[in-house]
Amino acid sequence: MNIASEPLPEAIAAGDEREVQLSxxxxxxxxxxxxxxxxxxxxxxxxxxxxxxxxxxxxDFEHRAxxxxxxxxxxxxxxxxxxxxxxxxxxxxxxxxxxxxxxxxRLRFLSPVWLLDSEGRPEQLISVGLTNKPNLPVGPLxxxxxxxxxxxxxxxxxxKEQLIALxxxxxxxxxxxxxxxxxxxVEKLGEMQEEALNAEAEACAxxxxxxxxxxxxxxxxxxxxxxxxxxxxxxxKAPKAPAPEPKPVCNKAxxxxxxxxxAFAACRTPEERCAAIERGMISC
Numbered sequence: 001m002n003i004a005s006e007p008l009p010e011a012i013a014a015g016d017e018r019e020v021q022l023s024x025x026x027x028x029x030x031x032x033x034x035x036x037x038x039x040x041x042x043x044x045x046x047x048x049x050x051x052x053x054x055x056x057x058x059x060d061f062e063h064r065a066x067x068x069x070x071x072x073x074x075x076x077x078x079x080x081x082x083x084x085x086x087x088x089x090x091x092x093x094x095x096x097x098x099x100x101x102x103x104x105x106r107l108r109f110l111s112p113v114w115l116l117d118s119e120g121r122p123e124q125l126i127s128v129g130l131t132n133k134p135n136l137p138v139g140p141l142x143x144x145x146x147x148x149x150x151x152x153x154x155x156x157x158x159x160k161e162q163l164i165a166l167x168x169x170x171x172x173x174x175x176x177x178x179x180x181x182x183x184x185x186v187e188k189l190g191e192m193q194e195e196a197l198n199a200e201a202e203a204c205a206x207x208x209x210x211x212x213x214x215x216x217x218x219x220x221x222x223x224x225x226x227x228x229x230x231x232x233x234x235x236x237k238a239p240k241a242p243a244p245e246p247k248p249v250c251n252k253a254x255x256x257x258x259x260x261x262x263a264f265a266a267c268r269t270p271e272e273r274c275a276a277i278e279r280g281m282i283s284c
Contacts, residue, residue, distance in 0.1 A: 017093045018092050022125075023046075056077060075130075078090075112125060
């Protein structure tokens with residue numbers, strides 16, 4: 001069962017100050033970072049919220065400020081107090097747009113945005129949202145029934161229009177077509193990155209071929225973990241150039257061409273040769 005604060009009064013003009021019920025006493029389920037929590041809105045919690053109130057707090061439209069959207073103010077919280085029957089009360093000073101939205105019944109309820117302590121008790125008011133779907137609280141930040149993010153209709157659309165234009169699609173392109181086009185671009189980008197990485201691996205392997213005994217295995221490692229592979233490569237020393245093969249050394253005396261004909265060429269008989277040998281003119 002949803003427990004809502006009292007509806008806002010309709011007779012409001014810009015600059016008016018009104019005291020409104022911000023939250024009743026009770027325990028309310030909420031969502032914190034995707035996990036279900038129970039928020040304990042008791043006397044001790046409200047006393048701490050009042051004590052931690054340090055000045056004006058933003059009241060926006062549908063929690064858009066907390067969701068990264070418009071921070072336009074519908075009102076500003078001027079003060080807080082505890083009512084024994086109603087719980088946490090707040091005095092609002094309305095802006096022109098906030099007063100108009102409430103007076104014309106476009107938005108009629110409130111949901112607070114607060115921080116929780118470790119026991120699930122609110123301890124500081126962050127902001128308040130005007131909404132038509134109160135559930136005090138649905139979540140510790142966005143106390144709005146059934147929704148943790150705004151409806152598509154409540155979001156600003158320029159970002160989607162820019163995306164459609166960048167993708168080269170027609171203005172009426174469906175969300176499914178946008179997703180398909182983005183997915184195709186992501187896949188193409190992945191292929192290009194893979195090709196570039198493979199080219200890097202090939203170049204690195206060629207530059208360090210003296211260190212590698214398996215080029216293809218090195219390239220696979222490079223693609224899987226580039227930095228680790230480069231670190232490992234830096235730890236490997238390049239092999240030394242092989243020593244030149246020894247050449248044989250020849251110890252034979254250099255042969256010389258005789259400049260004169262042997263003396264024995266003039267010895268016509270054995271006797272003359274023997275005589276020449278005896279005189280030392282020739283050797284045996």
